[in-house]
Each structure stands twice: as C-alpha cells, then as structure tokens.
Amino acid sequence: MTMKLDPRTKLVMVLCITTLAIVYNTPGALFLLLAATIGLLLLFRINLIRVMGYLKPYFMLLLVLFLAQCIFTPGGEVLLAIGSVRLLGTRGLLMGTTVVLRLLIVIAAAVLLTTSNSRDFISGLVQWKVPYEVAFMVSVTIRFLPIFRDEFINVVTAVQLRGVELKKVPWGQKIDLFRRLFFPVVYGAIVKAQQLSVAMEARGFRAYPRRTYLRQLYLTRWDYGLILVFPGLTLLLMGLHMRLV
Amino acid sequence: MTGRDTYIREEAQYIPARSSIGEAGAAFLELSQVGFSYSGKRPAVLSGINLTFAREGITAIMGPNGCGKTTLTKLMVGILSPASGEISLEGRSLQEYTLAQVGRRIGYVFQNPNHQLFCSTVEEEIGFGLTHLGEEPAVVRERVDFYLDYFELSPYRDQFPLNLSYGEKQRLAIAAVLAGEPGFLILDEPTVGLDIYREKLLEEQLHKVAELGRGVVIVSHDNKFVSQVAERIITLENGQVKWDSSWRGNNDHEA
Ligand SMILES: Nc1ncnc2c1ncn2[C@@H]1O[C@H](COP(=O)(O)OP(=O)(O)OP(=O)(O)O)[C@@H](O)[C@H]1O
Ligand SMILES: [Mg+2]
Numbered sequence: 422m423t424m425k426l427d428p429r430t431k432l433v434m435v436l437c438i439t440t441l442a443i444v445y446n447t448p449g450a451l452f453l454l455l456a457a458t459i460g461l462l463l464l465f466r467i468n469l470i471r472v473m474g475y476l477k478p479y480f481m482l483l484l485v486l487f488l489a490q491c492i493f494t495p496g497g498e499v500l501l502a503i504g505s506v507r508l509l510g511t512r513g514l515l516m517g518t519t520v521v522l523r524l525l526i527v528i529a530a531a532v533l534l535t536t537s538n539s540r541d542f543i544s545g546l547v548q549w550k551v552p553y554e555v556a557f558m559v560s561v562t563i564r565f566l567p568i569f570r571d572e573f574i575n576v577v578t579a580v581q582l583r584g585v586e587l588k589k590v591p592w593g594q595k596i597d598l599f600r601r602l603f604f605p606v607v608y609g610a611i612v613k614a615q616q617l618s619v620a621m622e623a624r625g626f627r628a629y630p631r632r633t634y635l636r637q638l639y640l641t642r643w644d645y646g647l648i649l650v651f652p653g654l655t656l657l658l659m660g661l662h663m664r665l666v
Numbered sequence: 667m668t669g670r671d672t673y674i675r676e677e678a679q680y681i682p683a684r685s686s687i688g689e690a691g692a693a694f695l696e697l698s699q700v701g702f703s704y705s706g707k708r709p710a711v712l713s714g715i716n717l718t719f720a721r722e723g724i725t726a727i728m729g730p731n732g733c734g735k736t737t738l739t740k741l742m743v744g745i746l747s748p749a750s751g752e753i754s755l756e757g758r759s760l761q762e763y764t765l766a767q768v769g770r771r772i773g774y775v776f777q778n779p780n781h782q783l784f785c786s787t788v789e790e791e792i793g794f795g796l797t798h799l800g801e802e803p804a805v806v807r808e809r810v811d812f813y814l815d816y817f818e819l820s821p822y823r824d825q826f827p828l829n830l831s832y833g834e835k836q837r838l839a840i841a842a843v844l845a846g847e848p849g850f851l852i853l854d855e856p857t858v859g860l861d862i863y864r865e866k867l868l869e870e871q872l873h874k875v876a877e878l879g880r881g882v883v884i885v886s887h888d889n890k891f892v893s894q895v896a897e898r899i900i901t902l903e904n905g906q907v908k909w910d911s912s913w914r915g916n917n918d919h920e921a
Contacts, residue, residue: 581766584769586764587766605784605826
C-alpha cells in the first residue's frame, strides 16, 4: 500500500485511535490498541527506529511518570516493600501501565501525522526538531478528545431519555442509529473544539500564524474509505466497551 | 426526615398543597435524604434533600447559580445516582429503571439544548422518540407537524438542529420532549433564550400539559414566569431545600 493519504484522513485516524486510548482503561485493551497503531505505522513505512531516536528524551519522562503512578497509587496487594514502607502495589502497577500505554498510543498516533508529505501540516510537526509544536499538537488532541467523549456520552444519554432502550435495539437498527448519530456528534464536537481554539486564541494563545493555502486538497477513494471505516470502527469498539452494543 | 426538616415542618404547620402532595401512596417521584457530590473528594453539592412530587401540578425549583438545581433534576431522572439517600419513581427505586424506562415516564429538557439535540434535521428530532417507540408513521407525522407549527419551527423543518439560533434550539428541545407526551416533565431553565412571546407560548403549553393531569417541574430564575405557571415553589440554597411552599400548603410566591 503506497500511502498518499490526505492529511485530513490521517487526522481522522489519529483522532479515532486517541479516542479509543482514552476510552479503554485496561492494560490488555490498551496494549492491543498500541500494537494495532504500530502495525499501522509499519503500513505507512515509517522507520520506527528513527522515530525512537527522536523520542528518546521523552522516554525518561515516561519512566518518571510510570514510577510516580506506581508509587503514589494506593491499594491492591503489596508487591515490594522496604520494611514497612510500601513501594509497589498491584493497583499502582496497573495505573502506571495504563497511563504509559495511553501516552505511547497517543504519541504513536501522532507520528502518523508526520507522514504527510504535503506541507499542509505545520512544518514543525514534520520536523521533530521543534518539539514545541509536537507538544502543542498532542495537547490539542488531548484537549479535543474529552470533548468528543463528553459529546458522545451526552448523545447516548439523550437518546435513552427519549425512551430508546439502546441495549435492546436490534442490530440492524442499531447500526442505522449510530450511523445517523455519528454526524451530529462529530459536528457538535468540532463546533466545541472550534470554540475552544477561538477561546485560546482570544486569550492570546498562538501556535503558528494563520495561513491561507493556494493548493486545493483532494480526497481519493482511499481517503473516503478510511474516513468512513475508522470512525465507524471506533464507535463500534466504544459501544462494545460501554456495553451498549 | 432529618431534625432540620421535621423542625421546619412542625413550625410551618404542614398542610398539603392543592395538588395533593402529601399522601405517600400518591407520590410519583420521591427523594428521601438524598445527598450527592461530583467525585468523592469534593464537597457535597446536595445534602439531605427530602422532596415528594405528585403526579400532577406544576412545581418550580429556584435558587442561585450553582446551588444544585441542575444536579437535582439529573438525579431525578437517573442521569446521576445519589451518593446517599433514596429516590423512588412510582414506588420503586429509581436504580431499578433503565434510563430509557425513566425517559418513557419523564420527559427531560436539558439546561443546554446542545446536549440533547442529536438528529440531522429538526423534523427528525421531534419525531425521534415516537418513531423509535414504534408509533405509526402517520401518527408521528401528525404530531411532528403539530409541534413544528406550535413552536413555529416549520420553516426550519429540514435544517440541521445545531445550526439553529439558541432560542430556536431551546424551542426544538422542548418540542422534541413534548412530542413524546410523557406523563411527567422536567425542564431545566426552559425560558432562557426565549423572547417574551415565545415564553408566553411555553407558558400556555405547560398549562395545557398540566390540565391533562400531568406533572411538570421547571427550574427557573425567572420570577415572573414562575409566578405565572407554578403552584408550588421550592427554593434551594447551598444544596439544601431552603423553602418549599407545600410546607405551608398555600401558593405564596415569596421565593
Ligand atoms: N460535572 C460536574 N463536575 C463537577 N462539579 C460540577 C459538575 N456539574 C456541576 N458541578 C458543580 O456542582 C454545583 C451545582 O451545579 P448545578 O449545575 O447543579 O447548579 P445550578 O443550580 O443548576 O446552577 P445554574 O443556575 O447556574 O444552572 C456547582 O458548584 C457546580 O460547579
Ligand atoms: Mg443549572
């Protein structure tokens, strides 16, 4: 597969992956998601070793985060202790693993964005030398996702309050329902994300200059396919996770 | 009943209001000693709430920003679960109902219309509940037309709901819930964003709903609106019931 995908398609894919990373909360599921994301990176012919090299400085941070989660999360069985001082509990280990896996997924997904050979992505994103932009992008993604999740939860609540027993709707209808809900949810989330970014800019936050582009982007069949399949799959997985389906 | 409530009740000579709020058997929705806080650490948003809602009558809940009105209504429909105390609907614990089962008994209009509109067109939004409850298409169509017309949304029939103006969204949210013709209605600040004329329309509609023997609870800051529609007024303050006009069994609107 030679991937010359539109950056917008990649963005959709990244958003889907990160949504799942936030929704899932067990190491097993997160690990599978990470594996799938890395598989995707390989499909995109990304040189993982080089990426690792770029990311080395951040691994320290991850390690620190992991240890902090492990040590400061109480509960579970004690695994390691010095005298009576507990160093490591099962719950801590679980939390630490979860957090680190989540971050790794978000980072791996963000790497996808760097594969765009059109220059429509902020050049700083492509050039790892400018970590500030990367951090910015990732932080925006992370900020965006809770909005998306809230939006999803709101809609699911609202649908049920109108008397629809989501769990009992037959499969065919359920797919149709989710298909119809998908657009409004995404639109609502986008409107809110726009408000967020306007609010950020209004308070003087500026990551890069506003630009207009002469070149038009065109979506290919691959793009359309992926833009449909990814969110569909994500919604399905989320539904499965929340036991709605 | 806590000491505090009992004390007030004795002082105020408890007589049921005209909408026969009183007999335990007649209660539609009953909250006893309900407390709630968002995530364990935070201070309680609501505490020691004892309230009974009859199947009929219009009740208003008032109180300053952040006193917990929205939280209270969300507890009443089971979007949130109480941290302490018990809520019962038609004599059974609310916990035993699914959200959809509650939704078929109680229509809930969110404070923020953006949180409850999810269809691709205005028409679909109003018909959604009916369609999914298996109503005949002809019946759905008739009901949808009526509410489109009543709330003057007909010109927007095919519009995308989230693109409407705030007041239009609010009307649509109300219409969508009313179209399901639930036996009990809870509206969280329904008059916000409505102009005077539309507010009047809503008032009339609520009176009509009440005349059909249905119960209505509205959360509102709008003194005038409340005094026009409500026969019972509950005031919250700091997460507790400060005043309930049914304590005295009269209709004064001093809140
Ligand atoms: N999702 C939430 N997470 C944490 N705290 C919340 C949440 N929602 C509300 N609160 C807090 O709970 C308190 C009560 O909120 P609530 O929305 O019930 O107030 P309200 O009486 O409806 O106010 P308003 O008149 O502004 O609508 C507030 O202090 C608010 O900050
Ligand atoms: Mg409120």
